[in-house]
C-alpha cells in the first residue's frame with residue numbers, strides 16, 4: 288500500500304491488519320509520519336515515482352494487491368505548481384501501475400476524489416455524472432482513474448477507483464488529520480486562536496445560503512478499502528474497472544457543521560461571513576447506491592462522531 292503513513296492511509300493500514308492481511312507501506316514521509324504506521328506493518332521509506340524502489344518492494348514482498356493512496360492533495364498548491372501534481376499523482380501512478388502489472392499484482396484500489404466532478408449542477412452526484420475537474424489536483428486524480436482503467440482493460444489487473452467526498456474524524460486522537468485544509472480542522476484552528484469561524488459565502492442557492500458538502504468518516508473510508516479488496520478476491524471474473532462514490536449520500540451545510548462544532552467544543556460559533564471563494568460549488572453530495580449494492584458498504588458514522596473524534600485529536604496536539 289502507498290501513503291500508509293498519512294491521515295487516511297494510517298486508518299486503512301489498521302483496518303487491513305485487523306482483517307488479518309499482511310501490509311507493506313511504501314511512503315516517502317513527505318506529509319506522513321513513520322509513527323502512524325503500526326509495528327505490525329512493514330514501512331519502506333521511498334518515493335512511489337522511484338521505479339527501482341517500487342519494483343524491489345512489489346517483488347520482495349510478493350505483493351498481491353495494491354492500495355494506492357499516496358498523492359499530493361492541495362487544490363490551491365496544484366494551481367500554483369501543476370507539474371508537481373502531474374509528477375506525483377500521474378507519472379508516479381504510471382510507474383506503480385507498470386510495476387504492478389509486470390509483477391502480476393491482481394488488484395489495485397485507487398484513492399480518487401470528488402474533486403474529479405468539479406461543479407456538477409445536480410442534487411446528487413452519481414458515478415455517471417460528467418467529470419469536469421476545476422483544478423490540476425482534480426485533473427490528476429481523473430487521469431489516475433483513466434490510466435488505471437485502461438491498464439485494467441489491457442491486462443489482468445482489476446481496479447477499484449474510490450472517489451472520496453469530504454473525509455473527517457479519526458479512530459484515535461493520534462491518527463487525526465494533521466493538515467488544516469478541510470472545514471472542520473480549519474474551524475478548530477480559528478476557534479483556538481481566538482478568531483470567529485469564517486464562512487465563505489452565505490448567498491449560495493442552498494437552504495441556508497452556505498455551501499453543502501458530503502462528510503464521510505475516515506473509519507468508514509478505511510472500511511470500504513477492506514470491503515473492496517475482499518470483493519475483488521471473491522469475484523475474480525468480475526469487472527476489470529469500477530468507480531465508486533465514497534460518501535454518506537447526505538449533505539451538511541457549513542452552518543450545520545458549525546452548529547455541531549459549537550455543540551461539541553462549547554465555543555461561540557457566531558460566524559464571520561466573508562466573500563465566496565472562487566471555484567466552490569454550492570452543493571456536492573455523493574449518490575452512494577452503487578457502492579452499497581456492489582460492496583455491501585455504507586457509512587456508519589454521523590457528522591457528530593466525526594467532529595467529536597477530530598476535536599479529541601486537535602486538543603491532543605495542543
Ligand SMILES: NC(=O)c1ccc[n+]([C@@H]2O[C@H](COP(=O)([O-])OP(=O)(O)OC[C@H]3O[C@@H](n4cnc5c(N)ncnc54)[C@H](O)[C@@H]3O)[C@@H](O)[C@H]2O)c1
Pocket residue numbers: 289290291292293294295296313314315316317318319320333334335336356357358359360375379398399400401450451452453454455469
Ligand atoms: N483528505 C481528504 O478529504 C481526501 C478527499 C478526497 C481524496 N483524498 C485522497 O486521499 C489520499 C490520501 O489523503 P490524505 O488526506 O491521507 O493525505 P496525506 O497527505 O495525509 O497522506 C498522503 C501520504 O502519501 C505520502 N506521499 C505523498 N507523496 C508521495 C510519494 N511521491 N511517494 C511516497 N509517498 C508519498 C505522504 O507522505 C503521506 O503519508 C490522497 O490521494 C488524496 O488525494 C483525500
